[in-house]
Amino acid sequence: MVQELRAGDLNADRFVSQQVEDIRKAVGKGRAINALSGGVDSSTVTMLGHKALGDRLTTVFVDHGLMRAGEPEAVARLFRGLGVPVDIVDARDAFFRALRGLSDPEEKREAITRTFYRDVFGGLVKAKDARFLLHGTILTDVDETVAGIKRQHNILSQIGVDPEKEFGYRVLEPLIQLRKDGVRKVAKAVGLPRDVYERMPFLGPALAGRVIGEVTPERVETVRAATTIVEAELANAGAFQCMAILHDDRVTGMRAGRREFGHQVEVRCWDSVDARTATPTRVPHDVLFRIAERVTREVPGVVSVTYNVTAKPPSTMEAV
């Protein structure tokens, strides 16, 4: 069992020094690689790895075609500005091929895990001659995976997968004792800008986790367009996390006086401290109505928008 390190007890500067030293010891004179998604967890790990290893760390942004609008470019630009080079790898075809025909949530997560760690990362690690993968796993991911609630895409050893044997590298998880609030303190301490360390959580499988049913490029484009609107309208809601989810169910709508059997987008917006429990944000009705009006007008095929009003538990924060 991993020992929890509570945000209130955390000395972020001391934590950073300790992790940098541990990473140096573990990697020795070798090379490491890490995947940067732009979220606070992987961004923090990138900075810890960069401090520890300098140019012996290769930071990769895997463009799986499931990110939000403009995200790959924005993340790469930010880290280059911090002196951390980022390789963008276009793996869109591999992911969409792996997801084709799947609608079960666990099968979709499994396909993403496999494609990410074996197909895409396995090859990159070999090409870079890296023996270590730095990984942004946090304690909440472990809890939920062990409890069988959902498989986080980045949990391997906890579910009995040996990445060295199966994928050819060892995994280092410097944030494993922390929850989200602790990670934010460390993110600030390693010099990340405010819009990263206060950034809303964004899940590993990215927009694939925001599509109920089959994940196709077209359906991801629909939820991506809705996400842009939802995040813009809820930017000042003070929420822990907000999201748009594309449903597979279709509902009857009307457009220009005629029936349109269209799509529904569900909006979720959470108040939470550490993601273990959460309650829906009291988003004002006017804001919700404006989101619905914009999404149904600006996103082709969407005729209906709902707002989730359930607490976690019994809901989870993501739908898939």
Added chain:
Amino acid sequence: MVQELRAGDLNADRFVSQQVEDIRKAVGKGRAINALSGGVDSSTVTMLGHKALGDRLTTVFVDHGLMRAGEPEAVARLFRGLGVPVDIVDARDAFFRALRGLSDPEEKREAITRTFYRDVFGGLVKAKDARFLLHGTILTDVDETVAGIKRQHNILSQIGVDPEKEFGYRVLEPLIQLRKDGVRKVAKAVGLPRDVYERMPFLGPALAGRVIGEVTPERVETVRAATTIVEAELANAGAFQCMAILHDDRVTGMRAGRREFGHQVEVRCWDSVDARTATPTRVPHDVLFRIAERVTREVPGVVSVTYNVTAKPPSTMEAV
């Protein structure tokens, strides 16, 4: 084209006398039958028919297994109290058999129309030797059917179906010039109690229209239990109509610390004058959260509740 009679221009007492006279003329010395669902439209037609024909009218409540909790008994009791005898016909098997395996909304509506008018009613009309069916069609039903938005279960001639040829009876529609607000005035004038003439609209296909995907007895039971909670919690919301809808999509939830891949219920609550356009009611957040808490606790298998925030158009009031 039917000429609209606006609620503001309507003299309800004169309208009642006129319709009673018209029904008497049309039916002559024959017999008529009518289907009572308990909604304001069919309740008003029942009273008009009763005034016109007395015991030459047979009023039938078709129990298709799709009504709300306790509804068949409550409706029959109310009308018996008003001196109108009601025959309850148990047609549950016929409806669930017709609905088995269907998930397309239009196919479901078609199956209900066919079962109602041909299988169940065709037989009853013959048994009663009735040549006339009194029917609660209102102008909004006609508009939406002609526009191809959705098929109302009670529209026949407007879509080119000849009920006399196909089902063996003629249809009389005394409310066809009215919209909902006009019907409420007439309902009051014919002596119906307030909880009928102010009653929320409830759709013809009943809870079958509140189930996305296949309509089975189990799924109807789920949405029926959710409906009881939603109607109780929103009774004082001053809304035109409110409803619970069971989705076919499943979402990830958690219960007692473990994953539960469960069901989602969508709540809709509408402000509207005449159902042609509508906006979501500004239900207070506390009420929405309490509905979610109750539905996920009291209705087995439901882990998630949403509230619809879209206007009509582009939404419609019902989902199916």
